[in-house]
Amino acid sequence: MGPDTVSMNAHEGRRLRWLALAGTLVIAPLFFIGGPDWTSGPVHKSVWNLGHILYFALLTFAIQPWRWLSGRQLWLATTTLVLAVGLVIEFLQSGLGRQDDWHDVWRNLVGTWLILACHPVFTPATRLSARQRMRALIAVVLVVFELGLTGSVAVKQFQINQQLPLLYDFSRTDPLTLWRGNLTPSDAHSDINGQSLKISLSTRLYSGVTLDNLPVDWRGYDQLTVTLFNPDETDLPLTLRVNDVEHERGSNVYRDRFNAQLLLEPGLNIFTLALGDIENAPHNRTMNMDNIRRLGIFTTRLPAPRTIYLLDLRLR
Template sequence: MSPGATPGMPSAGRRLQLLAGVTSLLIVPFLFFGGPDWSSGPVYKSAWNLGHILLFALLTLTVRPWQWLQGWRLWLAVTSVLLAAGIVIELLQYGHDREMDVQDLLRNLIGSWLIIAWRPLFFSGNRKTAGSVLMAAFTTLLLLSELATTAQVAARQFQMNRQLPALYDFQREEPSPFWSGPLTSSQAHAPEGSKSLRINLGTETYSGVSLHNFPSDWRGFATLSLTLFNPDSQPLSVTLRINDVEHDRGDNAYSDRFNFRLDLEPGVNTFEIPLATIEQAPDQRPMDMSEIRRLGLFATRLPEPRSVYLLALALD
């Protein structure tokens, strides 16, 4: 009998191996085709990433590496092979217009480690040790951590969609899950009981921030309202950019999005923009108001660094 064989269960083990193998073959193509792209929403991306754990658990059941190795050699060999294979997969995915994600390497390992760790506890023919129980507990904690991350993302997105008509909750301490660019949460110039976002603009060709995680369905509203505070004595011009998912997945042409110049006088500046104007901004098509993907504020070729404060951003 080979190392790690399970006495008394050959037919059941073979059926499980066959089922795992067939299922793996059905899942493998999705590593390269389909699924989320760089413009997909956070929940979709997070849930899809859990598929790495399932796939590599199934592949481990199919290959059954414990037939040849045991103990630390089994763990070392599987970990080394999966890290090498994972790097190759990430590079190939990058060539198919998919994003590289180093965290996927850990998810691959979690799927395989779960099977290796839990197998000795499920079959009576395997000797159970304190080490095997500890490894099973450790891999389970890793799995629960990944599931908790997805649940946290889903909860955050649910809460975010309930904040409408506001497009951003200025009470948040950390804007990075929602915005990209040089900005920080601030108390300065904010309405009483609220906060502002300080946007730091540099002297590069284009300097600004982008809101990429917000309620995307703007149907049923008539106006976009935003308020900015210019703390300097000199006026400042910034551009408001808005686009939908189709624009992100296309060639990002200037004429395929909404661009609007905001001239900021010293102090408080409030702008109200009809959503109908935004919808009709692309030259060749109406903007999809059910899938607005990105809202940006940027300046162009400033002679010196400036700052501006965003005080409010909402639909009416």
């Protein structure tokens, strides 16, 4: 390798370092401002979180700690520092009202390890040992695994949006990944979908369940049908709530969403609601029917605990 080639490689290396440093300066504020909020969907959050890998990969490349350290000292010192920085970031985020995610600390380390392991591969005239090759392979596998997790979230969300007209797939065995509240899969009263959801209601001021992850685009449909079963011999008043993303990012007041009072009589109950009523429910605006965010079923001030079954939930 001649002097001119060495000089060109050095110049290119310095240019890439400056670009990496510029990237870290641009990305750094995004740890504390912008990005997904508590109303954002799973795909948005998962893709955004991959930025931790990118940021710490750029930061590691910009600093290039291998200029001062090597061997175990390089890996131990860099890992300890990145771990400490990641913990501080998560504590600061929680203090600013942002949602902390300790998986992000792991992603920070993955981004750093990727550069520590792979930089010798791209260093001219470097003869890689078997250990270095193995480190590079493991680092790449960790990154691919994180990408795969995001891909899995995207696939699941695609499946949820494609299950229309069903708003919930009753064959699922893990309802609490999509719902909040005290509910479990049940074989009781399961003639419609092969399985129902048993909902346990308490005497709290508000007691019920909320479907937080559901198909968001309700355009092209006219009705919402909710099928419930009341195993008791007395009526049970319920409230059905539907809201869009704009409601949650706004004032979140009662008049800015759809609320319907349902009287659940003993036995099987099928409630049919016009989507036009849902669309026009918010005061001073129309609901965004292609970005529905949440559906809830709840009671108020029950004198005693009750149990009901959700048999079907779909658009027509």
